[in-house]
Amino acid sequence: MSYEPRLNSPATGVIITGGASGLGRATAEAVAAVGRPVSLWDLDAEKASSVAKEIGDRYGIVSQGIAVDVRDPEALVAGVEKARAALPTLGGLVHAAGVVDTDSLDGLTAESFDNGINVHLRPLALLAKALLPDLGGQRGSAIVAFSSINATLGNAVNPIYSAAKGGALSLVRSLADRLAHDGIRINAISPGMIRTPMMQPSLDALTEESFTQRILLERIGDPEEIGRVVRFLLSDEASYITAAEFVVDGGNISSQRT
DSSP: OOOOOOTTOSOOEEEEETTTSHHHHHHHHHHHTTTOOEEEEESOHHHHHHHHHHHHHHHTOOEEEEEOOTTOHHHHHHHHHHHHHHSSOEEEEEEOOOOOOOSTTTTOOHHHHHHHHHHHTHHHHHHHHHTHHHHHTSTTOEEEEEOOGGGTSOOSSOHHHHHHHHHHHHHHHHHHHHHGGGTOEEEEEEEOSBOSTTTHHHHHHSOTHHHHTTOTTOSOBOHHHHHHHHHHHHSGGGTTOOSOEEEESSSOTTOOOO
16 A cells, blocks of 8 residues: 555546647646646647647647647547657546537527537547547546536526536446446546636626625636646546546535525
């Protein structure tokens, strides 16, 4: 029995969708800080490459930044192939790419619904399948899917986002049963109100207090507070955790404050 820190184990490479900004970038920084190679996927090729180089130089790790549209199944396959070629090994996947709808039910269309599902939900299943040989071949492999507290809380503003994030929780539980046969763990993280580019417009439009009054810790979270939890879930520190949801919201869901 050993209690030595294991955040840097395994040392395998990690693919991070949406890795060039927001919570994806925070995750990339966190895993790179303990020596894990990263492949950052983003719609913007230049941004992905620039952020990957910055992170690689800062932490002295192998890094890659490529353009991948996660809505395109063929692009996912090509991205996996590029990551295999660039990183020494592949032992982790974080699906952090995301978009948010704000048109409520009134503005919902078939196209917008498909877009939300094809960003948040479908890529998780397709990537888990595509990466099965890689992850199954590396000890300690793990997947982390981004859900949200919106999967639990009712919110009229973004029904597509909420539905997709709820689906991610169910998909994680289903995949966990299958992936366990190959020694692969999979968990979900549900962030609360975190200061990211995606949330900034809401913070600008409303007072910050309108969000923090319901949060027990009385503040908006920082991206690195999410990145650290994802890093833990990808590491051997979490070796007996699978099919779980980690809520990181400063005490928002449990709050009865008004």
